[in-house]
Amino acid sequence: MSTIPTDSVGLVQPQTLHFDEPLGLVSGKTIEQYDIVYETYGTLNANADNAVLVCHALSADHHAAGYHNADDSKPGWWDICIGPGKPIDTNRFFVVSPSNLGHCSGSTGPRSIDPKTAKAYGPDFPIITVTDWVNYQARLADRLGIKQWAAVAGGSLGGMQALQWAVQFPDRLRYAVVIASASKLSAQNIAFNAVARQAIMSDPDFHEGRYYDYDTVPASGLKTARMLGHITYLSDDAMGDKFGRELKNEQLNYDYGVEFQVESYLRYQGESFVNRFDANTYLLMTKALDYFDPAEKEGGDLAVVFEKVTAKFLLASFTTDWRFSPARSREIVSALTDAKRDVSYLEFESNYGHDAFLMKNDDYIDAFKAYMDNIEVSG
Numbered sequence: 001m002s003t004i005p006t007d008s009v010g011l012v013q014p015q016t017l018h019f020d021e022p023l024g025l026v027s028g029k030t031i032e033q034y035d036i037v038y039e040t041y042g043t044l045n046a047n048a049d050n051a052v053l054v055c056h057a058l059s060a061d062h063h064a065a066g067y068h069n070a071d072d073s074k075p076g077w078w079d080i081c082i083g084p085g086k087p088i089d090t091n092r093f094f095v096v097s098p099s100n101l102g103h104c105s106g107s108t109g110p111r112s113i114d115p116k117t118a119k120a121y122g123p124d125f126p127i128i129t130v131t132d133w134v135n136y137q138a139r140l141a142d143r144l145g146i147k148q149w150a151a152v153a154g155g156s157l158g159g160m161q162a163l164q165w166a167v168q169f170p171d172r173l174r175y176a177v178v179i180a181s182a183s184k185l186s187a188q189n190i191a192f193n194a195v196a197r198q199a200i201m202s203d204p205d206f207h208e209g210r211y212y213d214y215d216t217v218p219a220s221g222l223k224t225a226r227m228l229g230h231i232t233y234l235s236d237d238a239m240g241d242k243f244g245r246e247l248k249n250e251q252l253n254y255d256y257g258v259e260f261q262v263e264s265y266l267r268y269q270g271e272s273f274v275n276r277f278d279a280n281t282y283l284l285m286t287k288a289l290d291y292f293d294p295a296e297k298e299g300g301d302l303a304v305v306f307e308k309v310t311a312k313f314l315l316a317s318f319t320t321d322w323r324f325s326p327a328r329s330r331e332i333v334s335a336l337t338d339a340k341r342d343v344s345y346l347e348f349e350s351n352y353g354h355d356a357f358l359m360k361n362d363d364y365i366d367a368f369k370a371y372m373d374n375i376e377v378s379g
Contacts, residue, residue, distance in 0.1 A: 008075060009041040009066035009083050009090055014106060017143055023101075023136055026291075029126040033115065036140055037106030038062050038098035041082060042090035044145070050377035051146045052088055053137060053173075054078065054097040055154030055161035058229075058285045059277060061105035064097040065090075078155075080360050087368035092377060093150065101136055102128040102284040110280035111212065123209025128284055130157075130164045130292045137161075138169060150375055153177035155357035156324060157285070160292050163332070166311040167294050175375055176311045177368075180321055180357040182328035183302055183335070184293040189323060192232055193286040196225035200279045209280055222279045223270030230269050235320035235353035295335075302335030312342040314371050316364065318356035319349050344371065 004010055014037050023031045039062050044051060054064050056077070065082035067075055082088045082095055099107040102125065110125040141149065152162040152173050159181025166176040185193075200206060203221030207214050231239075243262040258264050298304045315333055317326035326347050336343040348364045350356035356364070 004067060004070070007083050007085055008079065011070070012039050012041065012063075012066040012068065012076075014039050014062055014068075016106065017140065019136075019139060019143075021139070023132070023139075025126055025132050026129045027127050031101070031108065031126065034101060034108035034136070035106070035112075036098050036101070036108075036136065038096060038140065039064065039066075039076075040097070041065055041095040042093050044094040045377065045379040047378045048146050049148065049150060050093050050379070051141075051144075051149050052093045052095050053141070053149050053152045053165070054082065054088070054095055055133075055137075055152065055158035056097070056100065057154070057156035057158045058282075058289070059273070060158075061103060062097050062099040062107075063105075065095070077358065080358070080365065081368060087365060087372050088153065089369070089372065093372075096140070096144065096146075098137065098140060100128070100133050102281060102288075104278035104281040109278070110209075110284065111278055120212045122212055122280060125280065125284070127287055127291075129288055130160050131168065133161055133288070134164045134168050137165070138172065141172070147172070149173040150377055151175035151177055151372070153179070154181075155179040156181055156354065157289055160289075164292075164294060166309045166313070167305055170308055170310045173311050175314070176309075177314045177316075177371075178329070178332065179316045180318060180324050180329075180354060181315075181332075182324050183295060183332050185289055186328075190290050192228065192323075193290055196228050197283050197286060199224040199228070200283060203279075206279065209283075211279070217274065218279050219274045222274050222277065222282060223267075225282060226273040226277075227266045227270040230266060232323045233354040235322065235351060237320060237351050238353055238355075241351065302332065303338035306336050306339035306341055309336075309339070309341055312344075314344050314346070314368075316346045316348065316357070316368070318352070318354075318364075319347065320351055321354045321356060323354040 017036050020033050060077045063076040064078045065076040099105045102109045110121050114121045152165040154162045159178040162176045162178050200221035203218030205216045206218040246261040248264050295302045295305045315329045317329040333345045352359045
C-alpha cells in the first residue's frame with residue numbers, strides 16, 4: 001500500500017485491558033480473570049455521549065477499520081463503514097471495537113494460558129454466550145468512562161450482540177443497528193454449525209481439543225468447516241457470476257483432484273483460514289450462535305421481550321442472503337412494532353449473499369450513513 005486513503009482512520013494499534021473481577025457466565029462457570037483486546041477510532045467527547053460499540057461476527061475481530069502498518073494490503077473488516085465521512089463517522093463518533101472473549105486474536109480464549117494450570121485452556125475454556133459478551137462489553141464501557149453508547153452496531157453475530165444489548169441494558173444505549181442478523185438461528189443454520197463442528201472434532205489431530213499439547217492443529221477439519229461456512233455466506237448468483245463452471249485447467253482430468261475454479265477458491269479460503277484462526281474458537285463461536293434466543297424465556301414471544309427496550313432500531317437485510325434472510329429481520333421488525341418501539345427497516349438488493357453487509361453497496365452505505373447522521377451527540 002503506497003498511501004493510506006483520506007477517508008481512512010489511518011494507522012491504528014490494538015490496546016489491551018486486563019480484568020481481575022471474575023465474570024460469571026450463563027453456563028454457571030466463571031472466568032476469574034481475562035484480557036480484552038480492542039481498537040478505538042475517533043475521539044470521545046467531553047460528555048462521553050458519542051461512543052459507538054462495533055460488535056464482530058464469527059471470523060472477524062477487533063480490527064474493524066484502518067491499518068496496522070503502512071504495508072497492509074487490506075484494512076479492517078468494516079472499513080467501508082467506519083472512518084471520516086463514512087456511516088460510522090469518526091469525525092463525530094468514538095468507535096470501540098473489541099475482540100470477544102473466547103476469540104483467538106488476543107482476548108482471553110482457548111489458546112490463552114489458564115493461570116490454574118499454567119497450560120492453554122483448550123477445551124476447558126467455558127462455553128460463552130452472547131449474553132456473556134454483552135456483560136464483558138459493559139465492563140469495558142465502564143473502564144473507558146462510557147455510561148451509555150450512542151449506538152451498538154454489528155452484522156450477523158455482531159447484530160445479535162446489538163440486539164442483546166438493547167434487551168439486557170436498555171438504559172445503556174440509544175440506538176441499536178442490527179444488520180443481516182436474526183433473533184435466533186433456524187434449524188438449518190444450527191445444522192450447518194453442527195456439521196462444521198463435527199468436521200473439526202473428527203480430525204485425528206483434534207485430540208479432544210488438546211491439540212496444543214501435541215504441537216499440531218486439526219487443519220483438515222478446520223479447513224472443511226470454513227469451506228462449508230463460506231458456501232453459506234455467498235449467494236448462488238454470486239458464485240455463478242464469479243466461477244460458473246470454469247475449469248482450473250483447460251480440460252477435465254477424470255479424477256478426484258481439484259478441477260473447477262470454485263473448488264480451488266474454496267480450498268484457498270479454507271487453507272488461509274487455518275493459518276489465522278483457532279479450531280477451539282470456531283467451536284465456541286458457533287455454539288454462541290446456536291444458543292442465542294432472547295425470547296426463549298418468554299415462550300418465543302419477542303414482542304414481550306422488546307417491551308422493556310428503549311433504544312431506537314435500524315434493521316437492514318439483503319435480498320440474496322439465505323443464511324440470515326430478510327424474513328428473519330422482518331420477524332424482529334414485526335415484534336418491535338408490536339411492542340410499539342421505534343424501528344426503521346431497510347432491505348437492499350445485493351448479489352453477495354450474507355457477505356453483503358461487508359461489501360461496498362452505494363444504497364446500503366448511503367442509507368446507513370443517513371441514519372447515523374441523525375444520531376445526536378454533543379460537541
